Amino acid sequence: MAKELKNFTKRSDNYSQWYNELVVKADLAEQSAVRGCMVIKPYGYAIWEKMQQTLDRMFKETGVQNAYFPLLIPKSFLCREAEHVEGFAKECAVVTHYRLKNDPDGNGVIVDPAARLEEELIVRPTSETIIWGTYKNWITSYRDLPLLVNQWANVMRWEMRTRMFLRTSEFLWQEGHCAHATAEESEARTIQMINLYGDFAEKYMAMPVIKGTKSANERFAGALNTYTIEAMMQDGKALQSGTSHNLGQNFAKAFDVTFMNKDNKPEYVWANSWGVSTRLMGALIMTHSDDNGLVLPPKLAPIQVVIVPIYKNEEGLKAISEKVMPIVEELKALGISVKYDDADNKRPGFKFADYEVKGVPIRLAIGQRDLEEGTVELMRRDTLEKETLPIEGIAGVVKSLLDEIQENLFNKALKMRQERTIEVDAYDEFKKKIEEGYFILAHWDGTTETEEKIKEDTKATIRCIPFEGDLTPGTDMVTGKPSARRVLFAKAY
Amino acid sequence: MAKELKNFTKRSDNYSQWYNELVVKADLAEQSAVRGCMVIKPYGYAIWEKMQQTLDRMFKETGVQNAYFPLLIPKSFLCREAEHVEGFAKECAVVTHYRLKNDPDGNGVIVDPAARLEEELIVRPTSETIIWGTYKNWITSYRDLPLLVNQWANVMRWEMRTRMFLRTSEFLWQEGHCAHATAEESEARTIQMINLYGDFAEKYMAMPVIKGTKSANERFAGALNTYTIEAMMQDGKALQSGTSHNLGQNFAKAFDVTFMNKDNKPEYVWANSWGVSTRLMGALIMTHSDDNGLVLPPKLAPIQVVIVPIYKNEEGLKAISEKVMPIVEELKALGISVKYDDADNKRPGFKFADYEVKGVPIRLAIGQRDLEEGTVELMRRDTLEKETLPIEGIAGVVKSLLDEIQENLFNKALKMRQERTIEVDAYDEFKKKIEEGYFILAHWDGTTETEEKIKEDTKATIRCIPFEGDLTPGTDMVTGKPSARRVLFAKAY
Numbered sequence: 001m002a003k004e005l006k007n008f009t010k011r012s013d014n015y016s017q018w019y020n021e022l023v024v025k026a027d028l029a030e031q032s033a034v035r036g037c038m039v040i041k042p043y044g045y046a047i048w049e050k051m052q053q054t055l056d057r058m059f060k061e062t063g064v065q066n067a068y069f070p071l072l073i074p075k076s077f078l079c080r081e082a083e084h085v086e087g088f089a090k091e092c093a094v095v096t097h098y099r100l101k102n103d104p105d106g107n108g109v110i111v112d113p114a115a116r117l118e119e120e121l122i123v124r125p126t127s128e129t130i131i132w133g134t135y136k137n138w139i140t141s142y143r144d145l146p147l148l149v150n151q152w153a154n155v156m157r158w159e160m161r162t163r164m165f166l167r168t169s170e171f172l173w174q175e176g177h178c179a180h181a182t183a184e185e186s187e188a189r190t191i192q193m194i195n196l197y198g199d200f201a202e203k204y205m206a207m208p209v210i211k212g213t214k215s216a217n218e219r220f221a222g223a224l225n226t227y228t229i230e231a232m233m234q235d236g237k238a239l240q241s242g243t244s245h246n247l248g249q250n251f252a253k254a255f256d257v258t259f260m261n262k263d264n265k266p267e268y269v270w271a272n273s274w275g276v277s278t279r280l281m282g283a284l285i286m287t288h289s290d291d292n293g294l295v296l297p298p299k300l301a302p303i304q305v306v307i308v309p310i311y312k313n314e315e316g317l318k319a320i321s322e323k324v325m326p327i328v329e330e331l332k333a334l335g336i337s338v339k340y341d342d343a344d345n346k347r348p349g350f351k352f353a354d355y356e357v358k359g360v361p362i363r364l365a366i367g368q369r370d371l372e373e374g375t376v377e378l379m380r381r382d383t384l385e386k387e388t389l390p391i392e393g394i395a396g397v398v399k400s401l402l403d404e405i406q407e408n409l410f411n412k413a414l415k416m417r418q419e420r421t422i423e424v425d426a427y428d429e430f431k432k433k434i435e436e437g438y439f440i441l442a443h444w445d446g447t448t449e450t451e452e453k454i455k456e457d458t459k460a461t462i463r464c465i466p467f468e469g470d471l472t473p474g475t476d477m478v479t480g481k482p483s484a485r486r487v488l489f490a491k492a493y
Numbered sequence: 494m495a496k497e498l499k500n501f502t503k504r505s506d507n508y509s510q511w512y513n514e515l516v517v518k519a520d521l522a523e524q525s526a527v528r529g530c531m532v533i534k535p536y537g538y539a540i541w542e543k544m545q546q547t548l549d550r551m552f553k554e555t556g557v558q559n560a561y562f563p564l565l566i567p568k569s570f571l572c573r574e575a576e577h578v579e580g581f582a583k584e585c586a587v588v589t590h591y592r593l594k595n596d597p598d599g600n601g602v603i604v605d606p607a608a609r610l611e612e613e614l615i616v617r618p619t620s621e622t623i624i625w626g627t628y629k630n631w632i633t634s635y636r637d638l639p640l641l642v643n644q645w646a647n648v649m650r651w652e653m654r655t656r657m658f659l660r661t662s663e664f665l666w667q668e669g670h671c672a673h674a675t676a677e678e679s680e681a682r683t684i685q686m687i688n689l690y691g692d693f694a695e696k697y698m699a700m701p702v703i704k705g706t707k708s709a710n711e712r713f714a715g716a717l718n719t720y721t722i723e724a725m726m727q728d729g730k731a732l733q734s735g736t737s738h739n740l741g742q743n744f745a746k747a748f749d750v751t752f753m754n755k756d757n758k759p760e761y762v763w764a765n766s767w768g769v770s771t772r773l774m775g776a777l778i779m780t781h782s783d784d785n786g787l788v789l790p791p792k793l794a795p796i797q798v799v800i801v802p803i804y805k806n807e808e809g810l811k812a813i814s815e816k817v818m819p820i821v822e823e824l825k826a827l828g829i830s831v832k833y834d835d836a837d838n839k840r841p842g843f844k845f846a847d848y849e850v851k852g853v854p855i856r857l858a859i860g861q862r863d864l865e866e867g868t869v870e871l872m873r874r875d876t877l878e879k880e881t882l883p884i885e886g887i888a889g890v891v892k893s894l895l896d897e898i899q900e901n902l903f904n905k906a907l908k909m910r911q912e913r914t915i916e917v918d919a920y921d922e923f924k925k926k927i928e929e930g931y932f933i934l935a936h937w938d939g940t941t942e943t944e945e946k947i948k949e950d951t952k953a954t955i956r957c958i959p960f961e962g963d964l965t966p967g968t969d970m971v972t973g974k975p976s977a978r979r980v981l982f983a984k985a986y
Contacts, residue, residue, distance in 0.1 A: 030627075030630070032563045032627065033563075033623065034567060034623075037564070039560070039561070039562050039627050040560055042558035042560045045561055046559070049559060065535035065538070066538050066539070066542065067534055067538045068665065069525070070525045070531075071530070071616070072530065072586065075602065077526070079601035085601070093588045093591055093614070094588060094589065094590040094604050095586045095587060095589075096587065096588075096590065097586075097587040097589065098584065098651040099583060099651065100568070100582040100583060100587065101583070108569065108572035108578070109568065109571070109578060111587055111589065111613055121586070122593075123588065130525070130527075133526050134523075149535060153647075154564055158591040158592065170565070345636050
């Protein structure tokens with residue numbers, strides 16, 4: 001069993017298969033009986049809960065409150081904003097009936113044709129429409145603004161090709177929907193939230209990101225501007241990890257949401273929306289994990305330290321437990337999440353393999369000889385290095401090592417991205433390097449036509465126009481037309 | 494506006510209308526554009542979050558882990574357990590298509606007839622079927638048991654008559670689904686969870702409950718036994734506030750979930766499920782609130798203390814703020830949630846009314862004269878009593894008063910229930926007292942026929958066979974047949 005757990009496809013052999021196996025073997029998620037929908041298993045969900053709690057706290061610190069809006073959206077709502085319906089109405093789950101009845105032929109139940117809805121309802125693919133339909137009643141004066149609301153919810157987009165966490169028909173996310181009195185304030189909030197996502201990604205997920213603006217082609221349907229955080233996965237592909245959209249007055253106009261401004265004149269409200277989803281789980285996995293399984297940054301690990309006793313008989317276990325329990329208490333007092341795994345129906349070797357696959361940052365093992373010598377064996381998951389250390393003061397060692405692992409994971413990921421990010425000026429070179437899995441900074445003439453040609457030729461897309469970086473003008477590598485600056489190209493998930 | 498906020502229908506005039514108005518005026522929720530679905534507004538959601546956090550902690554302390562299962566359930570899954578499908582398949586939202594397309598007539602979008610699902614999907618009304626369909630893959634040996642899993646989710650039941658929080662087509666809830674190796678263990682967990690709900694209701698919601706067993710007629714579809722907590726609302730009606738179901742081996746048999754027991758023999762797994770929902774919000778409102786609006790028990794109040802400054806000019810506000818800020822810090826240090834409302838676009842009178850309607854347990858008001866005299870005015874929401882107190886030491890006073898309010902609310906609710914719970918032996922008396930809004934302990938012959946006759950005659954149902962209480966046998970008040978013991982009757986929400 002221990003062997004089976006560790007018997008992974010290697011990343012270098014088949015990255016995609018490695019990912020799929022890891023998700024299942026680390027007990028994160030599995031395919032459900034419903035096409036394209038996954039079951040998030042307890043261990044995977046515990047990681048997602050840590051993300052949620054952190055993000056929720058960060059949102060609230062900026063004044064955001066949570067609320068909840070209906071799952072089902074009337075079809076007519078989707079149609080109100082012209083671009084939005086184009087982007088979202090096409091692949092969605094449609095509720096047409098509200099009752100089943102016994103099959104007259106005796107074969108279970110069938111849809112009751114008499115219970116057809118007058119207007120079909122759509123399982124929300126995103127909630128701008130229902131929320132702006134609601135805001136109409138909430139906003140009358142500038143005094144009601146800003147309205148800073150978030151919801152944690154499930155959404156559905158009927159995807160043809162799905163992969164667990166990365167692209168599933170149903171996924172969990174948060175969607176923030178803010179309403180402001182001025183364009184400036186709304187833009188500032190849009191930027192604030194993409195920066196917040198960037199901080200979360202870098203400080204908690206230990207995942208370096210490039211922040212920037214999406215090209216018109218990759219914008220959210222109905223937005224004036226979409227900002228994104230883009231991360232590099234270990235295969236060199238980009239993963240869009242969070243977006244924040246400046247919606248201008250589009251949804252206020254579509255749903256007729258006006259307010260009386262300070263000069264007592266009616267004005268349309270300014271909007272933004274922003275979200276991250278369980279896709280972040282995929283990003284987390286693909287940023288740090290290795291051929292032995294999951295690697296978790298300590299700040300998001302449900303179990304930060306596991307302690308495994310190695311004993312021959314009950315008496316031996318008892319002696320070890322007596323030594324270990326005060327350490328467990330000490331670790332807890334330091335705010336560290338610790339598990340003492342003294343289960344006697346699994347061998348230490350199995351436990352070692354299991355916690356390795358599950359990415360527990362630090363493993364302590366303690367046996368009879370350690371007891372005698374006052375030592376403990378420590379393994380850190382990020383480097384797989386083992387050390388024998390004095391048991392005295394081990395809690396303090398663990399605490400600072402967790403910080404070190406967190407930092408090491410970030411630095412490692414950053415180093416990889418830096419090594420695999422290059423400037424390219426010739427299209428042939430571009431094609432070659434994209435195939436090899438690079439982030440490429442290249443000149444672009446600013447047109448959707450060129451962008452689409454590049455996508456067709458190479459599958460690479462413009463991930464973003466980075467907020468930071470070289471602003472020197474140049475020449476588009478495909479058309480030779482003038483380019484204002486380099487933008488970021490990559491193949492993406 | 495202050496007047497308008499307080500201009501409620503009185504409970505004694507129209508209890509139902511009072512409730513509906515309160516939900517809206519206290520900013521808890523509102524009807525959405527989707528029939529039977531509500532929007533939970535930020536203030537209402539903040540109360541629900543407090544409930545969630547507390548329950549989630551209590552669950553986890555008993556070893557429960559969270560997970561997430563799909564929103565949509567294949568129609569065939571619902572049909573697997575015969576009783577279950579009878580109970581749940583009838584009023585549910587049915588997804589039949591997965592795509593919309595542009596209307597050839599140019600009228601927005603229509604359902605694409607080509608995108609019909611082979612098998613219809615049901616928006617989950619509860620998740621036993623999809624979860625037991627999943628557990629089949631998770632359980633092989635007694636070593637995999639018990640499996641203690643909970644999910645926080647939205648569910649849908651297509652209700653014809655809806656009321657916010659009490660009965661909505663979509664609602665939020667948690668559903669726990671445990672799998673055990675023995676019938677005894679599963680029964681013990683079923684009881685453990687109804688006791689946990691009882692503790693939560695009484696200690697956090699300050700809502701006394703009667704715990705007991707449901708009659709066969711009121712059982713969960715597919716359960717051997719359903720346990721319930723029943724609370725009395727201020728109109729004397731009962732509100733079922735949480736249930737825990739012993740499912741025996743019904744779902745294991747329906748989904749063929751077996752395990753190898755310690756004797757290495759295959760056996761069907763034993764199941765239970767348990768849940769509470771946003772209905773608890775309705776219970777909370779109707780237990781404590783009064784003709785002035787919401788009354789919240791301190792332990793679930795998003796704002797426990799509000800401080801309102803009363804000032805004439807900016808200088809006056811500054812002087813007050815200087816005095817108040819250290820108190821705010823002191824209160825926070827005591828773990829008390831405090832809001833200092835120095836917003837200058839609302840008058841103190843409006844703020845007073847608003848926080849009263851919103852049920853903030855304690856209000857402190859401080860004006861120029863208070864500053865001079867070193868005093869503060871304190872109002873407690875439960876009794877509406879005002880007192881002028883020394884500002885020195887006010888944080889300590891607030892802390893113990895919050896405990897006192899919590900206790901007072903519970904005692905008040907308990908007293909009302911005790912006064913309105915009676916034993917009745919004659920059916921005529923029963924009919925009269927039920928109409929007046931009493932909980933009635935009466936003898937019952939144990940048959941569904943009698944239960945249904947009583948329901949038809951009086952609208953009263955058996956709320957439960959209480960765990961505690963008089964076990965003396967007697968005679969059924971309707972049929973004259975022997976009765977094992979008194980059971981609890983009431984009209985119910």
